[in-house]
Amino acid sequence: MAIPSHVLRELRDALGPERVLTRPEELIVYSYDGTWAEGQPDVVVNPTTTEQVAAVLRIANRERIPVVPRGAGTGLAGASVPQGGIVLNLARMNRIREISPEDMVAVVEPGVVNQTLQDELRPYGLIYPPDPASLYMSTIGGNVATNAGGPRCLKYGVTKDYVLGLEVVLPGGDVLRTGGRQIKNVTGYNLTQLFVGSEGTLGVITEITLRLLPAPAARATAMAAYARLEDAAHTVNAILSAGILPLTTELMDQACIQAVERKLQIGLPVEAEALMLIAVDGEPEAVEPQIHRVADICRRMGADPVEVATTPEEEEKLWLARRSVSPALALIKPNRLTEDIAVPRSKIPEMIRRIQAIAREYDVLIPTFGHIGDGNVHPDIMCDRRDPDEMRRVALAAQAVFEATVELGGTLSGEHGIGLLKKEFLPGALGPLAIEKMLGIKKVFDPHGIMNPGKVFPEA
Amino acid sequence: MTSLLQQIIPGQQVTGPEFPDYDVLQGCIRCGRCLPVCPTYQETTLETMSPRGRLALLRAVEDGKLDLTSSIADYLYHCLDCRACNTVCPPGVPIGELILDGRAAYAVKAGRPWWARIALDRFLTSARAMEPVMRMARLYQRLGLPRVVRPVLRALKGRHPAFHTLFHMEGLLPRLPSQPLHARLAEVTPAQGERRYRVGFFLGCMMSQVLADVSQATVRVLTRNGCEVVTPPGQVCCGAPHDDQGNKRMARDLARRNIDLFARYQDLDVIVADCAACAGMIKEYPHLLRDDPVYYPRALAMARRMRDVSEWLAEVLDDAVPLAEVRCTVTYHEPCHLANAQGVREPPVRVLRRIPGLELRPLPDSTRCCGSAGIYNLTHPEMADRLLEDKVRKIAGTGADTVVTGNPGCLLQIQMGVREHGIPVRVRHLTQLLDEAYARAESSRAR
Numbered sequence: 001m002a003i004p005s006h007v008l009r010e011l012r013d014a015l016g017p018e019r020v021l022t023r024p025e026e027l028i029v030y031s032y033d034g035t036w037a038e039g040q041p042d043v044v045v046n047p048t049t050t051e052q053v054a055a056v057l058r059i060a061n062r063e064r065i066p067v068v069p070r071g072a073g074t075g076l077a078g079a080s081v082p083q084g085g086i087v088l089n090l091a092r093m094n095r096i097r098e099i100s101p102e103d104m105v106a107v108v109e110p111g112v113v114n115q116t117l118q119d120e121l122r123p124y125g126l127i128y129p130p131d132p133a134s135l136y137m138s139t140i141g142g143n144v145a146t147n148a149g150g151p152r153c154l155k156y157g158v159t160k161d162y163v164l165g166l167e168v169v170l171p172g173g174d175v176l177r178t179g180g181r182q183i184k185n186v187t188g189y190n191l192t193q194l195f196v197g198s199e200g201t202l203g204v205i206t207e208i209t210l211r212l213l214p215a216p217a218a219r220a221t222a223m224a225a226y227a228r229l230e231d232a233a234h235t236v237n238a239i240l241s242a243g244i245l246p247l248t249t250e251l252m253d254q255a256c257i258q259a260v261e262r263k264l265q266i267g268l269p270v271e272a273e274a275l276m277l278i279a280v281d282g283e284p285e286a287v288e289p290q291i292h293r294v295a296d297i298c299r300r301m302g303a304d305p306v307e308v309a310t311t312p313e314e315e316e317k318l319w320l321a322r323r324s325v326s327p328a329l330a331l332i333k334p335n336r337l338t339e340d341i342a343v344p345r346s347k348i349p350e351m352i353r354r355i356q357a358i359a360r361e362y363d364v365l366i367p368t369f370g371h372i373g374d375g376n377v378h379p380d381i382m383c384d385r386r387d388p389d390e391m392r393r394v395a396l397a398a399q400a401v402f403e404a405t406v407e408l409g410g411t412l413s414g415e416h417g418i419g420l421l422k423k424e425f426l427p428g429a430l431g432p433l434a435i436e437k438m439l440g441i442k443k444v445f446d447p448h449g450i451m452n453p454g455k456v457f458p459e460a
Numbered sequence: 461m462t463s464l465l466q467q468i469i470p471g472q473q474v475t476g477p478e479f480p481d482y483d484v485l486q487g488c489i490r491c492g493r494c495l496p497v498c499p500t501y502q503e504t505t506l507e508t509m510s511p512r513g514r515l516a517l518l519r520a521v522e523d524g525k526l527d528l529t530s531s532i533a534d535y536l537y538h539c540l541d542c543r544a545c546n547t548v549c550p551p552g553v554p555i556g557e558l559i560l561d562g563r564a565a566y567a568v569k570a571g572r573p574w575w576a577r578i579a580l581d582r583f584l585t586s587a588r589a590m591e592p593v594m595r596m597a598r599l600y601q602r603l604g605l606p607r608v609v610r611p612v613l614r615a616l617k618g619r620h621p622a623f624h625t626l627f628h629m630e631g632l633l634p635r636l637p638s639q640p641l642h643a644r645l646a647e648v649t650p651a652q653g654e655r656r657y658r659v660g661f662f663l664g665c666m667m668s669q670v671l672a673d674v675s676q677a678t679v680r681v682l683t684r685n686g687c688e689v690v691t692p693p694g695q696v697c698c699g700a701p702h703d704d705q706g707n708k709r710m711a712r713d714l715a716r717r718n719i720d721l722f723a724r725y726q727d728l729d730v731i732v733a734d735c736a737a738c739a740g741m742i743k744e745y746p747h748l749l750r751d752d753p754v755y756y757p758r759a760l761a762m763a764r765r766m767r768d769v770s771e772w773l774a775e776v777l778d779d780a781v782p783l784a785e786v787r788c789t790v791t792y793h794e795p796c797h798l799a800n801a802q803g804v805r806e807p808p809v810r811v812l813r814r815i816p817g818l819e820l821r822p823l824p825d826s827t828r829c830c831g832s833a834g835i836y837n838l839t840h841p842e843m844a845d846r847l848l849e850d851k852v853r854k855i856a857g858t859g860a861d862t863v864v865t866g867n868p869g870c871l872l873q874i875q876m877g878v879r880e881h882g883i884p885v886r887v888r889h890l891t892q893l894l895d896e897a898y899a900r901a902e903s904s905r906a907r
Contacts, residue, residue: 330552
């Protein structure tokens with residue numbers, strides 16, 4: 001649908017002509033996110049203030065024009081891919097409004113890049129724990145909208161655990177403030193959490209108050225290779241039962257190990273069924289004995305070999321393998337469907353076995369890695385978009401993975417969201433009542449359905 | 461797969477690799493990792509000004525969704541060619557090279573601007589070809605005209621982009637040498653003391669015509685370290701400006717001439733350049749000539765012998781040759797075409813650490829482009845100014861009294877920046893600082 005010229009004029013008046021983009025080459029670069037999903041916007045607007053966002057939502061609500069909020073466009077579910085309408089590019093709203101060491105909060109605009117915030121916090125000795133793999137480029141606004149996780153969340157939790165308050169512009173242009181600056185808050189419904197993970201379907205987040213933590217002084221890592229996948233999964237429980245809460249427990253399956261080894265040739269155990277990286281953090285005096293206890297537990301659970309790193313340089317070497325998974329997989333096939341299912345921790349070995357069986361059944365390659373301590377695994381279904389037969393098998397394999405996940409009591413998405421790519425699986429995962437209630441909530445905030453339509457929920 | 465681009469340009473016979481390879485373009489998984497390192501994206505937060513966006517534009521053209529218009533070319537030309545994106549791209553897509561290929565495709569379709577055809581194709585083909593222009597520039601300086609012209613241009617630069625460009629052009633020019641170095645440097649400069657190496661010297665056009673003092677210092681530093689320096693007469697431009705501005709044909713032609721010339725000197729241990737852009741370009745000759753079955757292997761051979769002077773010095777610096785104490789605080793700006801394009805990051809720092817008395821202070825974002833970027837500061841003065849301002853502020857923030865770098869573009873740009881912003885910092889090439897330390901040691905021994 002084309003935007004009427006009087007509406008474009010109104011947008012230009014509200015934002016300034018240079019902040020309203022309509023040329024084809026300016027639109028096509030807002031037609032994608034970090035997936036292969038594509039869809040064209042009719043106009044892209046680049047607001048810099050809450051008032052400008054409000055003006056856009058006032059106009060859009062009146063004219064019933066879809067609005068897709070977008071940060072850095074790095075999402076992995078197609079949530080910020082437009083299907084016509086207005087792309088609201090929030091990348092320009094990237095100021096850190098406040099860092100308060102006294103209240104241990106940061107107040108930021110949605111376009112602040114996660115890593116930028118981490119860098120600014122360093123001099124204060126503070127951290128914002130959620131660390132999605134995309135932290136170098138993804139924005140806090142996007143992190144909140146998808147309730148992003150990250151490797152550290154076994155110990156520190158996910159984005160929702162650090163969002164204390166929000167400023168949200170609602171369709172129509174009203175500005176809602178939720179929550180506050182304190183950890184405890186039971187005054188009325190928890191509207192803040194309603195927006196966390198809402199994927200832009202309720203309103204536009206324009207300010208976020210984040211909880212911060214003191215930066216831990218030290219960190220150490222152990223890397224353990226397992227001949228049997230199940231032993232790796234059981235190790236996580238053994239560590240927790242021993243009274244140690246690791247920072248992260250990252251798992252790579254054999255397909256990942258082999259892909260990384262092919263790329264780097266650093267002597268990874270290609271025969272192993274699983275490679276696990278376990279990190280602990282805290283006071284230096286505590287960290288060192290702890291990581292050696294972790295290593296002992298790994299050995300007892302059947303890992304061989306086990307390596308321990310206590311200096312940043314040694315750690316860097318161990319983490320190189322894990323960080324290289326994505327680039328290594330990119331060398332195998334040009335495209336992939338990155339899933340991020342989560343199952344109860346006890347079901348991880350079975351889930352991975354099922355994924356491997358599905359890969360065989362549909363003749364596709366599905367390397368799996370993930371943060372197994374929190375039950376979140378990433379089966380990446382490798383594919384080539386130009387091969388229609390393979391793409392058909394990939395779609396079937398994806399469906400089988402989701403069905404297996406739900407059967408094992410899991411969830412479709414641990415940290416990427418549903419967006420465009422997983423919405424058809426939502427009914428199977430949630431059931432009709434939950435979806436009905438969710439759509440009811442959406443109606444309260446967005447009566448005309450202009451906020452990111454066609455996302456999360458299957459078409460009615 | 462035939463590039464679709466080749467089909468949409470009617471009547472154009474395309475055989476060379478003028479076009480971004482479609483399969484290579486497909487390699488972009490759109491993860492966005494390049495966004496935070498791209499200076500033009502950081503400045504604008506617009507996807508059209510990002511590496512991922514530029515590749516998306518090229519892909520849209522090849523998919524037949526968009527025409528390759530001047531507007532798309534404009535976004536391609538807004539790229540600094542700093543290659544920061546290449547260094548972080550998870551699947552390793554050669555983003556910078558693809559964008560240059562896109563510029564070449566546009567040049568084939570729409571032709572190139574008159575100024576590029578005159579300035580680059582006629583005069584910037586070798587240091588010798590530059591001579592008529594440089595003679596005028598030397599005269600301009602000798603007559604004392606800068607004192608009159610500079611304030612006028614400064615007042616006018618806001619009025620029109622052409623004045624801004626002229627202001628930059630004028631402001632960038634340092635006091636020119638009375639004679640270019642290629643005219644007075646012997647073919648063979650013997651090593652001081654025992655000859656340990658025979659080193660070819662690729663004398664860049666800018667180095668010879670504008671920064672002759674620097675390259676002379678480079679030659680002295682090399683000879684002091686047992687290098688016999690061979691500077692083959694008849695060198696031509698490395699081709700970087702032409703590749704940068706969409707003229708692949710001329711870039712390849714120049715590359716072949718340099719390859720042939722240096723192939724005649726088979727006994728060289730290495731070929732050294734003190735211009736990061738030249739060394740980077742020569743290391744890219746194989747990519748440039750990848751479709752030329754005759755020259756590709758020769759390009760590979762030359763690229764393998766090529767070293768940036770800092771790389772070579774880090775390897776051969778002779779402990780027996782005394783370096784005097786140089787009491788200064790130094791910060792190091794990393795040229796894009798050294799750090800990003802060539803991946804040379806440690807060697808210059810290792811060399812600096814060898815100079816006694818020198819205190820090295822880290823420069824925040826040391827690999828972020830200073831805005832010089834070939835002729836970018838002339839073609840895009842406004843964006844270049846923004847990057848320069850940021851660079852100068854960070855240099856000033858270190859409190860260093862000397863900033864060291866390794867590329868003529870960066871040297872001139874930062875020199876202009878610190879002068880315009882009134883920052884009391886010396887701007888030096890790495891070899892100049894070394895030369896200073898050697899010279900002092902020699903004079904104190906003579907006394």
